[in-house]
Amino acid sequence: MxxxxxxPESPNTDADDQGADLRLAAITKRFGGFLAVDNLxxxxxxxxxxxxxxxxxxxxxxxxxxxxxxEQPTSGSMSIGGKDITGTSAxxxxxxxxxxxxxxxxxxxxxDNVAFGLKRRKIRDHQAKAKQALELVELGHLSARxxxxxxxxxxQRVALARAIVNEPALLLLDEPxxxxxxxxxRQMQGELKRIQTxxxxxxxxxxxxxxxxxxxADTVAVMNQGQVEQLGAPRExxxxxxxxxxANFLGKSNLVAGxxxxxxxxxxxxxxxxxxxxxxxxxxxxxxxxxLIGIRPEKxxxxxxxxxxxxxxxxxxGRVLDSSFTGVSTEYLVEVAGIGPVGVFSQxxxxxxxAPGDDVVLTWDTAHAFGxxxxxxxxxxxxxxxxxxx
Amino acid sequence: xxxxxxxxxxxxKPEETxxxxxxxxxxxRGRVGYLLILPGFIFxxxxxxxxxxxxxxxxxxxxxxxxxxxxxxxxxxxxxxxxVLGSYWPELVRSFAFALIATVAALAIGYPMAYLVxxxxxxxxxxxxxxxxxxxxxxxxxxxxxxxxxxQILADEGPVVAVLRAMALLPEDGRLTxxxxxxxxxxxxxxxxxxxxxxxxxxxxxxxRLIEAGGDLYANSFTTxxxxxxxxxxxxxxxxxxxxxxxxxxxYINAALLGNNQNTTMIGQVIDxxxxxxxxxxxxxxxxxxxxxxxxxxVILYVRRFGTKELL
Ligand SMILES: Nc1ncnc2c1ncn2[C@@H]1O[C@H](COP(=O)(O)OP(=O)(O)O)[C@@H](O)[C@H]1O
Ligand SMILES: [Mg+2]
Numbered sequence: 001m002x003x004x005x006x007x008p009e010s011p012n013t014d015a016d017d018q019g020a021d022l023r024l025a026a027i028t029k030r031f032g033g034f035l036a037v038d039n040l041x042x043x044x045x046x047x048x049x050x051x052x053x054x055x056x057x058x059x060x061x062x063x064x065x066x067x068x069x070x071e072q073p074t075s076g077s078m079s080i081g082g083k084d085i086t087g088t089s090a091x092x093x094x095x096x097x098x099x100x101x102x103x104x105x106x107x108x109x110x111x112d113n114v115a116f117g118l119k120r121r122k123i124r125d126h127q128a129k130a131k132q133a134l135e136l137v138e139l140g141h142l143s144a145r146x147x148x149x150x151x152x153x154x155x156q157r158v159a160l161a162r163a164i165v166n167e168p169a170l171l172l173l174d175e176p177x178x179x180x181x182x183x184x185x186r187q188m189q190g191e192l193k194r195i196q197t198x199x200x201x202x203x204x205x206x207x208x209x210x211x212x213x214x215x216x217a218d219t220v221a222v223m224n225q226g227q228v229e230q231l232g233a234p235r236e237x238x239x240x241x242x243x244x245x246x247a248n249f250l251g252k253s254n255l256v257a258g259x260x261x262x263x264x265x266x267x268x269x270x271x272x273x274x275x276x277x278x279x280x281x282x283x284x285x286x287x288x289x290x291x292l293i294g295i296r297p298e299k300x301x302x303x304x305x306x307x308x309x310x311x312x313x314x315x316x317x318g319r320v321l322d323s324s325f326t327g328v329s330t331e332y333l334v335e336v337a338g339i340g341p342v343g344v345f346s347q348x349x350x351x352x353x354x355a356p357g358d359d360v361v362l363t364w365d366t367a368h369a370f371g372x373x374x375x376x377x378x379x380x381x382x383x384x385x386x387x388x389x390x
Numbered sequence: 391x392x393x394x395x396x397x398x399x400x401x402x403k404p405e406e407t408x409x410x411x412x413x414x415x416x417x418x419r420g421r422v423g424y425l426l427i428l429p430g431f432i433f434x435x436x437x438x439x440x441x442x443x444x445x446x447x448x449x450x451x452x453x454x455x456x457x458x459x460x461x462x463x464x465x466x467x468x469x470x471x472x473x474v475l476g477s478y479w480p481e482l483v484r485s486f487a488f489a490l491i492a493t494v495a496a497l498a499i500g501y502p503m504a505y506l507v508x509x510x511x512x513x514x515x516x517x518x519x520x521x522x523x524x525x526x527x528x529x530x531x532x533x534x535x536x537x538x539x540x541x542q543i544l545a546d547e548g549p550v551v552a553v554l555r556a557m558a559l560l561p562e563d564g565r566l567t568x569x570x571x572x573x574x575x576x577x578x579x580x581x582x583x584x585x586x587x588x589x590x591x592x593x594x595x596x597x598x599r600l601i602e603a604g605g606d607l608y609a610n611s612f613t614t615x616x617x618x619x620x621x622x623x624x625x626x627x628x629x630x631x632x633x634x635x636x637x638x639x640x641x642y643i644n645a646a647l648l649g650n651n652q653n654t655t656m657i658g659q660v661i662d663x664x665x666x667x668x669x670x671x672x673x674x675x676x677x678x679x680x681x682x683x684x685x686x687x688x689v690i691l692y693v694r695r696f697g698t699k700e701l702l
Contacts (some may be wrong), residue, residue, distance in 0.1 A: 070602050090605035103603040107621050116617075162607070187628035 011072055021046050022067065022170055022202070027076035032307050036062045038226035040076070044170075044204060044219075049196050051213035052206045053251070053385035054223030060206040061100070063223075064172050067204065069093045076126050082300050091120075096163035097172040101179070102155045104147035110134065110151075110158050111143035119167040133165035133285075134158075136195065148206035153184045160192070162201060173205045177212065187215055208388040214238070222246050224381070240370055243307065244292060247372065248381035253294045254342045255378040260288050267366060269313060273338020278312040279371040290374025298345040299368040302332065302354065314369075316362040320354045334360060423625070442682075449675035460669040470676045478660050478677060482684065485657040491641035492577035493585070496634050497627065500585035504617075504626075508593035509601075525586050528579075537576055537647045541615070544572050544648070568650040576644035584633040592626025593619075629699055636685055657681055 005245050022044040026103045029037040037059045043052045051175060052060050065071040066076065069090035076288030077086040085093055096117065105113050118126035121150045129163050134140045137157035155172055156176060163171055176192070179183045196203045207213050214234040221231040222245070230237055230246045243246035244255055255389050270277045284291065309315065318336035329351055332344040344362060346353075354360050449470055451462035475482075507521045528536055544550055544566040554560035566572050596619065604614030620627075642658030649655065657677065664674035 001483040068606055070605065089610075091608045095606075097603075097606045099603060101599060101600060103599040105600060105603070105618060116604075116609075120613060135599075163569070166607070169531050275577070 005042050006030050021081050022068070022078070022204070024063075025076055027063070027066060027073045027078060029066060030060070030072065030074045035225055037066070037073070038160075040226070040228060042221065042228065044200050044202060046081075046169075047200050048218045049193065049205065049216055051189060051204045051217030051220045052204065052223055053210060053213040053220050053250070054208065055381075056208055057389055058223045059226040060173055060223055061209075063232035064097070064174050064204065064206050068095050068172055069098045069171065071265065072099075094169040095172060096166050096168040096170075097174065098156075098163050098176045099158045100174040100176070102147075102159040104155055104158055104162070106147055108146075109143065110139065110145050110147065110150070113147065113158060114143075114162045114165055116162065121166075130161075133161040133204055135198075137161045137191075138162070141219045152179055153188070156180065156188065160195070164201060164205070167199075168201065170202050170204060174209075175206055177207075177209075184256060185212075192216065192256065210385070210388070214250070215280050220250075222250060224249075224384075227354060240283060240298075241294065242372070242378040243379060243380070244294075245384075246373055247294050247370070248379065249385045252297055252343060252385075254300075254370070255292050255294045255376075256296060256339050256342075257290070257292050257374065259374075260291050262287070263287070266369070270371070273336070275316055275336075275338065277369065278313040278366045279369040280366060283367075283369065284371025286371060286373050292372040292374060292376055293366055294370045294372060295368060297328075297331070297343040298347070299364050300342070300344045300362045301364060302334070302346050302360050302362055305359055305361055308363065313367060318342065318362065319361060320358045320360055322356055323354060332360075334362060336362070397518040403582065415654060419487050445675050445679055447673050447677050449674075450670040453580075460671070462671055467672070469678065470672045474673045474676045475680065476516050477635060478657065480678070481655050481657045481660050482677075484655070485639045485681075486575060486684070486688070488574055488645075489635050489641075491574050492638050493631050493635045493653040493658060494583065495574070495578040496582050496585040497631060500582055500630060501589055501627070504589035505588050508590050509596060509615060509619075512598065515599060517644075522590070525583055525590075529583060533580060534647070537580065537643055540572070540579065541567055541647055544575070567648060568654075570654050572648040573645050573654045573656070576648045577638045577641060580641075580644060581634040581638050584637070588629035588633060589623060592629075596622060619625045628693065631692075632689060636689070667677070 021200060022042070024042040026039055027037060027040040027042075028035070035348075040063065042063075054060050062071060065151065066073050069085070069092070072087065077084060080094060086294065101114060104202060105116065111127065111134065114133055114384070115126045115130035117130055117240045123129065131140060134143050137160055139154060139157050140149065144153065145157065150158065156179075159174070173192075177188050178291060182187060192205075205213070217234060219231065220234050220237055220238065222229045224245050236252055237246060241250065241253070247253035247255060256270075258270040258275065258277065260268045261271045261276075262269035264278070266348060267280045267283075268287055268291075269279050269290050270279060272293065279285055279293050287352045305317070308317075316334075316336045316339065318334040318339075319337045320332055321341060322333040324331050328348055330346045330348065332346060332354065334342045334344055336342050342362065365390070447464065448462075448467065450464075450466050451467035451470075452464050452467040453461065457463075488569060493636050497591050499667065503521075503525065507518050507525075511518050511521070542548060544567050546567065549566075551560065551566055554566075555562060560566075566575075598616050600622070601614055604618045607612070609617060639656075642662050644658055645654050645659050646662075647654040661674050661681070664670045
């Protein structure tokens with residue numbers, strides 16, 4: 001990756017670009033009376049792959065456009081590498097965008113498209129540098145073509161090359177893979193990740209695809225209705241969601257409402273539909289009163305009533321409503337009295353499968369459960385997750 | 391690989407496997423196409439091709455000795471061309487100069503108007519509609535009436551002259567009517583919609599995300615305009631400038647109503663007077679023909695220099 005190592009006339013000389021953190025402070029954006037982004041605080045460390053994940057309409061694009069300078073915030077401030085950029089216009093910011101529809105210039109060759117930003121900043125050898133960037137995305141042989149003569153996937157790479165060739169402090173990608181088919185999308189996910197690691201730029205990647213966010217990003221911010229619900233490493237978000245929205249939007253969760261009835265010191269016990277369900281205190285946002293307890297479907301163990309422990313916590317008895325065998329695993333829906341339907345993913349170990357109508361017992365490790373505020377809607381984010389998946 | 395390509399090659403039928411009925415259907419479609427262009431073809435033949443030949447023939451007629459006014463006989467008198475060019479080349483050059491200035495002025499006025507309506511006001515349908523109607527509104531009154539109105543506006547007793555004199559931008563005895571300035575103003579005004587509308591139609595389709603991409607790639611708004619917006623709107627600009635320049639160079643109303651009879655005469659006026667007053671049909675025809683060829687020549691030069699593939 002020679003193109004970044006030799007950077008004598010690096011674009012953003014004053015902001016030591018590779019070490020430039022982005023900081024948003026209390027950013028709010030209103031469109032008329034509509035609150036698109038609500039008092040957003042965000043810090044994106046340099047050289048990280050940061051994903052902004054959320055359902056359509058939650059304000060991801062608006063946030064990205066404010067960072068790019070294509071939209072000005074109604075209030076709040078932002079800085080890159082400690083330097084305030086609030087109110088500056090797009091062409092003054094050390095930031096480049098890969099647009100959702102690519103926005104390639106149709107009247108220019110692929111090479112001229114890529115060289116555009118370099119020429120504007122009067123960088124020497126812009127043609128050679130553009131050529132190098134095109135080679136990085138494996139399109140060196142198509143540099144004389146017009147964008148209209150390229151496939152969607154190729155246009156996407158040109159858009160990427162056109163942005164990274166400028167070695168911006170921050171590269172913004174707005175659903176860059178949204179228009180590609182599934183196979184190409186998976187391939188480009190790997191490629192984007194490789195390029196990011198190779199050149200070490202900060203990537204801010206907007207997507208509504210949770211799988212994409214989790215496989216690519218170091219840090220994921222889950223956004224909902226103009227606010228960040230939770231931010232962290234993908235594993236952290238998945239294993240310990242802090243809101244019902246995150247629990248349902250990022251993977252699936254069984255959320256059960258109940259009342260905390262016992263404090264065991266390091267854990268609390270929640271009573272729900274006559275069952276005693278334990279959750280560790282450090283994994284619960286609430287320690288008394290009403291609470292939701294959440295368990296991921298794959299964390300549930302399903303057994304026959306004869307094999308189940310006699311009594312205690314973390315035991316749910318129910319009847320299989322529905323089962324679907326997918327090969328690697330079987331997905332069950334189990335009706336539990338007093339709680340309702342509970343989803344279970346059971347990995348295929350060659351065990352005997354349960355059929356609808358069978359009585360089963362569900363159990364799990366206390367360490368896998370998480371507790372949420374009792375006021376939350378158990379279905380929050382579930383519909384959005386479904387919409388995002390289609 | 392063969393699995394992937396198999397259905398595709400089945401879809402694209404090679405010529406030899408096409409059935410006879412498909413080929414017949416193709417031929418029928420071809421015939422319908424020709425039938426549809428027939429009216430236009432006949433129209434062009436009757437009202438363009440034949441008149442041009444008639445014009446060419448007339449331009450070579452000669453006046454037999456002792457003939458009455460307006461009496462000519464067919465001939466091949468090429469000296470008609472030398473005669474009219476020798477007498478009227480200044481008017482020809484002036485026509486093109488006036489038309490050129492008017493075209494540039496109309497572009498300078500029309501492009502920003504088109505840009506405002508098509509790009510800046512995008513999405514505000516009502517305002518766009520009102521402004522478009524205002525651009526087209528002058529067409530609702532007659533060309534001559536509008537030009538006559540300009541004569542009033544620019545008249546010596548009119549408000550414009552009064553203000554300019556008061557501001558000392560015009561000498562005390564200075565005037566606007568009966569000057570080259572007035573003629574060019576009239577031309578600019580009268581052909582402005584022809585400039586504005588094609589540019590509007592083009593800019594209306596401009597993807598504004600490209601303008602944002604320009605800004606994102608370190609181009610300020612002027613550079614973005616120069617490198618993105620303007621090149622993309624060139625087809626509209628070319629169409630607009632042609633639709634302005636061509637009629638403006640042959641126009642005689644503006645020069646007749648707003649000019650004087652000495653240094654603002656345009657070639658259209660000369661042709662008009664050769665035809666209807668002097669009754670010199672060959673001379674008028676020769677001038678018309680020269681004007682036509684000159685415009686054609688200039689247009690080809692222009693389009694080859696700036697044009698897009700769409701036009702040539
Ligand atoms: N220019 C605008 N004018 C009015 N509303 C807007 C504008 N841009 C976005 N919005 C609204 O703001 C919300 C967030 O939009 P957006 O940031 O595009 O969402 P996302 O990218 O997450 O799908 C949406 O409800 C959208 O309708
Ligand atoms: Mg969006």
